[in-house]
Amino acid sequence: MKAEIITIGDELLIGQTIDTNSAWIGSELSNIGFDICRKTSVHDRSEDILSALKGIGRDTDLVIITGGLGPTSDDITKPVLCEFFNTRLKMNETVLENIRILMQRRGFDLNENNRLQALVPESCTILPNAVGTAPGMWFEKDGKIYMSLPGVPAEMKYLMTEHAIPELKRRYKSQVIIHKNIMTYGTYEAKLAEILTGFESALPDCIKLAYLPSFGVIKLRLTATGKDPSFLHAVLEEQTSKLRSIIPGFIFSEDEESLEMVIGRLLRERKSTVCTAESCTGGRIAGMITGIAGSSDYFTGSVIAYSNEVKKRLLGVKASTISEYGAVSEQCAREMAEGARKLLSTDFSVATTGIAGPSGGSHEKPVGTVWVAVASDSGTSAEKYIFGTDRLINIERFARAALNLLRKQILSY
Amino acid sequence: MKAEIITIGDELLIGQTIDTNSAWIGSELSNIGFDICRKTSVHDRSEDILSALKGIGRDTDLVIITGGLGPTSDDITKPVLCEFFNTRLKMNETVLENIRILMQRRGFDLNENNRLQALVPESCTILPNAVGTAPGMWFEKDGKIYMSLPGVPAEMKYLMTEHAIPELKRRYKSQVIIHKNIMTYGTYEAKLAEILTGFESALPDCIKLAYLPSFGVIKLRLTATGKDPSFLHAVLEEQTSKLRSIIPGFIFSEDEESLEMVIGRLLRERKSTVCTAESCTGGRIAGMITGIAGSSDYFTGSVIAYSNEVKKRLLGVKASTISEYGAVSEQCAREMAEGARKLLSTDFSVATTGIAGPSGGSHEKPVGTVWVAVASDSGTSAEKYIFGTDRLINIERFARAALNLLRKQILSY
Secondary structure (H helix, E strand, C coil), X not given: CEEEEEEECHHHHCCCCCCHHHHHHHHHHHHCCCEEEEEEEECCCHHHHHHHHHCCCCCCCEEEEXXXXXXXXXXXXXXXXXXXXXXXXXXXXXXXXXXXXXXXXXXXXXXXXXXXXXXXECCCEEECCCCCCCCEEEEEECCEEEEEECXXXXXXXXXXXXXXXXXXXXXXXXXXXXXXXXXXXXXXHHHHHHHCHHHHHCCCCCEEEEEEEECCEEEEEEEEEECCHHHHHHHHHHHHHHHHHHCCCCEEECCCCCHHHHHHHHHHHCCCCEEEEECCCCCHHHHHHHCCCCHHHCEEEEEEECCHHHHHHCCCCCHHHHHHHCCCCHHHHHHHHHHHHHHHCCCEEEEEEEXXXXXXXXXCCCCCEEEEEEEECCEXXXXXXXXXXXXXXXHHHHHHHHHHHHHHHHHHC | CEEEEXXXXXXXXXXXXXXXXXXXXXXXXXXXXXXXXXXXEECXXXXXXXXXXXXXXXXXXXEEEECCCCCCCCCCHHHHHHHHHCCCEEECHHHHHHHHHHHHHCCCCCCHHHHHCCEEECCCEEECCCCCCCCEEEEEECCEEEEEECCCHHHHHHHHHHHHHHHHHHHCCCCEEEEEEEEEECCCHHHHHHHCHHHHHCCCCCEEEEEEEECCEEEEEEEEEECCHHHHHHHHHHHHHHHHHHCCCCEEECCCCCHHHHHHHHHHHHCCCEEEEECCCCCHXXXXXXXXXXXXXXXXXXXXXXXXXXXXXXXXCCXXXXXXXXXXXXXXXXXXXXXXXXXXXXXXXXXXXXXXXXXXXXXXXXXXXXXXXXEECCEEEEEEEECCCCHHHHHHHHHHHHHHHHHHHHHHC
16 A cells, blocks of 8 residues: 655745654554655645645555645645545534634634634545644545645644544555564664674564664564464564563563653552652653653652752752762762652652753763762662763753663662 | 755655755755745655656756665665666766775775765766765756755755855856744734734735744744845835734744743843743743753753642642642642742742643643743732643643743843
């Protein structure tokens, strides 16, 4: 089955917005067995959109179109779709009602522009959008499926996950594709690839291995393709078990969980709690932990101690520690973790202190240096890492290094 | 002048790599006056690359092609270009010498794969690559320019900056494109479009307006196209000044700054400091503030008070406030802001308490409800918002609502 993706919006063409939508869609469609053969981004101009639609390959089965469904004048996808599918716009009362409810919740009245969003091409099937005002639209023509989705990532993802993917899975059953996502932390991609050279060359033909790195976490995706699901599951389990014996220290989940999800699960199982004491990560770790629904069961709070004053006054870091070793030091990280654990009365605490950059480094402590510490009843452990020079990437890497140390401490407890 | 971009590589289609190259190229070409009318990503398969080349628009002047020039077996761009341009591969001694020098510097011998990289289509002009082994190639056919560049971002950028852009500027002097990005907060896209209906329809022909919304922030992008830069700058200034008078309350930056950048600038100008007291945003606001380099000049720290216990003990929220009004209440938000400001000794503080969801709501306080408060010397102000049901989107929207209230308070101080 072949798929193409069309993204609409000149912000994608002039480089104001990086097109993450189509990467996400490509990954999801690929997961359910589609071969993504082309991705096209066009201006929000009728002739450009039409030309992209007309340029769809003859043997393409599925076309996903995103963008241009908003309520403003530069949103012109719907009339173009009407022209392409030879249909007309019609008021859809169900969609209108949904928009009314959404606007009411936000405390706004329905205005004329909102009302226009309920005008949809007559020949399409509506994919109800519970998280925004623009509905998804499903068309069929000459044996191809076309789907038009809003460009707002959260709305596009909602419609893909709740409506498009389940329906596509029902329609296309011929080939079975099963993925197994094994999450690792603790080494870098080239090194992991070197360690797994033998494993990779011994993989059976029906299995493909991909490395998907993200800020220190490397997802190993095993993809099994064939006809018989139970055979494929067995092969995947066999290969996973091989991986378990080759890289036991790096695997933290066999179910595509993030570090913060694994930590949440472990803490809940142990009825334990955690807090954070963050300097260089500035709240990123707390943000990752509280991004998980239900995290209030095990997360009580944090102290973000950006200034030395706050490190000393709230977390009880000794003035002599900072004057003797500096704020970016093992000693300071340990005292931050211990101070936060006492202050916030939790079972575990995790602390970070480092230099995110781009400036502020020195010869002994270059930009990218971080100390992370985890404190619990059984003591405090600390580790040092040195990453790169990009501030935002460093913050992401620091946070994952800290979460991984926390995970190991919870497990060894 | 119209341009198209073709990127080659299946990692771009299955979502393993997000295509940042084409965003960068789009931005650079747009800056020198090109209208980027399409961007296509295709598999590294001959038929897909050829089909993309054949699908180039008739009135397109420039085609930039990236990827598929490496030394491995899936790098097939050059033979396809030979087919398309009806030419053949020939060893280029200058290119070979460059590769030899590069490999020597890295301490490697020239191997057969490297030598193959010096085979280039006979009809092209070489763009010498000082930072990598694959040269850029410049073709002309039927009045169009085609450039084939390596997909490695640093090499592509080098070739664009050192060779392509200067040459294109020499050739095409006619058109100028200038963008002006005006950042707004305080209303939703449909409403803003309604307010700006008259403004939009009165825009001169040389100006286009786009709405780019992101979690409550709406970027208004004015694009001016023409011949005379000083005339276009004047027209943009005139239209910006109109916007200033129509929506003075919504504009927070005319220079494409984020809310946290504006806040950083304002605090630095005033030599003031800020801290945060976050419940439902779980550190997101602190994370946004500390994402800006140099934020330690005005940000001292935060208390993330997820549990009521922490709200009471660290921030001094009264037990009676929580029992009488609940943790998600104006009173609690105010006491959190005031408590954090005292505890962390800052000029300003910003607090959030709300229900991010997906569960935990009630009839009076549905999921998506947030109270934000800002405290300073001149008193405390609080506002209530109700957003949607998606947890991660709510957290982003809560954080921006809080930052905007903070911004207003700093300005009115």
